[in-house]
Amino acid sequence: MQDILIYDHARTPRGKGRPDGALHEIPAVQLLIQQLEAIRDRNTLDTALLDEVAIGIAQPVAEQGGVLPRAAVIGAGYDQSVAAIQLNRFCASGLDAINLVAGQIGTGMAQAGIGGGVESMSRVAFGTDAGAWTSDPRIAFGGYFAPQGIGADIIATIDGYSRADVDAYAAESQRRAARAWDEGRFAKSVVPVRDLLGEIILARDEAIRPGTTREDLAKLKPAFAGLADAGYGRIAQERYRQIEALDHVHTGGNSSGIVDGAATVLLGNAEFGARSGLKPRARIRSWASIGSEPTIMLTAPADVGRKALASAGMAVTDIDLFELNEAFASMVLRFMNIMNVDHDRINVNGGAIAMGHPLGATGAMILGTALDELERSGKSTAMVLLCAANGLGSATIIERV
Helix, strand or coil: CCCCEEEEEEECCCEECCCCCCCCCCCHHHHHHHHHHHHHHHCCCCHHHCCEEEEECCCCCHHHCCCHHHHHHHHCCCCCCCEEEEECECECHHHHHHHHHHHHHHCCCCCEEEEEEEEECCCCCCCCCCCHHHHCHHHHHHCCCCCHHHHHHHHHHHHCCCHHHHHHHHHHHHHHHHHHHHCCCCCCCECCEECCCCCEEECCCCCCCCCCCHHHHHCCCCCCHHHHHHHHHHHHHHHCCCCCCCCCCCCCCCECCCEEEEEEEEEECHHHHHHHCCCCCEEEEEEEEEECCCCCCCCHHHHHHHHHHHHHCCCHHHCCEEEECCCEHHHHHHHHHHHCCCHHHECCCCCHHHHCCCHHHHHHHHHHHHHHHHHHHCCCEEEEEEEECCCEEEEEEEEEC
């Protein structure tokens, strides 16, 4: 295997994923074009040296379909020789797109490429690409399908996480995200989004609520009790018969927010860096993906993390920082408990509970966040992890150069 080197990354700020959100007027292809342009321009990149652009999209339908990355490659003025592909592993799509390009480079089949993700949740509604997983009774019944929020409440019920526990975690995510912005920790990687006139319409993550307290969060009503009453609670209890009643602790305040955004990561081998005059910032040590129990859908991170560690010949104690997508507070608490990871080593700049989760883009965003934090703190290694719908999970380990 050749060294798989990370040379740069860029992301949009996250915009609220609804019609009055700042990025609603910008189609996904334009969000991605602006990030591709940023990677090219800030690195004075000869795009003809790239072999692949792989972009994760969790709802690859309607205006997000049609191999959108190829349209973005052309729209950004990249050399026409650059191939492009879109892929979908739900919430893990952006990280898996990076891993796809990494595999091509590591095996010598490519010298360089860009991995990343994009999602306009304000324009292509969550659930548009449901498929057999939720819509074919033969599949849904056999897999004990329930919405992901029900899975989060199952974790809380089985593992004993209280409403106070998950609200405390969420309040800390808000505090850390606000601090990170105030201290400029995202400044070198966030590329403001511009409209058709070239005017900046968003330069900062829009969904953060600075000053959010546990007391504020305690006032919110449970988000998934209605779904449980509609029949999904019974399905959960059929799958997990030790549960007498679900403890509905998750709300909109301790779950990931719906947002728009895009992110890109430039990867290559050493020869590419030398030809381009670029200095690598990190290398990819290993990556992994697994399937997990599909009713909860949120239990993969610990197991996929162990798989990535084994591939790298590393232990949990060898990892300085963890970035785990905050789909719901309980699943992060579960990971910390199972993997014996202290809170001061994970999501140190906040996460999706505060800033939002633009499905296909999040994996690429949090890998970039991990890299920036390694450089800021002088630490060496980070693991990036996501769970994904229908019982899936992905992980990547990076090491600062």
